[in-house]
Amino acid sequence: MRERLLDVYRRLLAFYGPQHWWPAGDDPFVVVVGAILTQSAAWKNVESALARLREDRLLSFDALLRAPDEELERAVRPSGYFRMKARKLRAFAAMLAERFDGRLERLFALPVGEMRAALLATYGIGPETADDIILYAARKPAFVVDAYTRRIFDRLGIPPGVDTYDGWRSLFTDALPQETALFNEYHALIVRHAKVKCRKEPLCPGCPLLDICPTGQSRLAASAASQVDRRASRA
């Protein structure tokens, strides 16, 4: 499995190049806020919400704690689900204040398993957002599984042991070397690939995974066959 997963990774990296997701140097607190705001939202809308939060000087845990509901909601509005997301941001800030003296580095100093448990116990942080935060903000190895990951690997005929979030996650974490940089780039490449080629209505011609993808091959075979049919019926 390790070689299959690395093969997919190498193909995607060669085709799309590095994605530069949340590079080192980005403020980890902003990365956490972005991870929450991006839940079921387009990244462009998240950027506009982050810009408003920055303008309103709300990008700190104590500002998130103190800001009136309306102010916080107005700032995060562009990212959608704005009432829920304002509540989630405040819940994260409250957790940080209560358990870690408001210091992100204390949360991030925990062993990954404990950090993940603390995040999952926080309102609004589910498994994907928790792994997002561990990987891109704390910069420790956690593989982020999203709907794109499931779709792409399902089409590749690479199923998880169990069809749950943790089942999908261990498909990767059990087989791959535990390297933050690898997990970071792999997830970003999966998202890119899902947007460019492996969409709900996939664009298989020219796909870098085509020769290892049974779904893509059968699609192309079917479309080639239907072209032959059309030519035959015209003749």
Add this chain to the structure above:
DNA sequence: GTCCAGGGCCTAC
């Protein structure tokens, strides 16, 4: 007008 985007919570069965 319809669909979807870097999910998670809550309720009902």
Add this chain to the structure above:
DNA sequence: GTAGGCCATGGA
């Protein structure tokens, strides 16, 4: 334990 509804804006 899980299927289904709900949360909501902005761009294609």
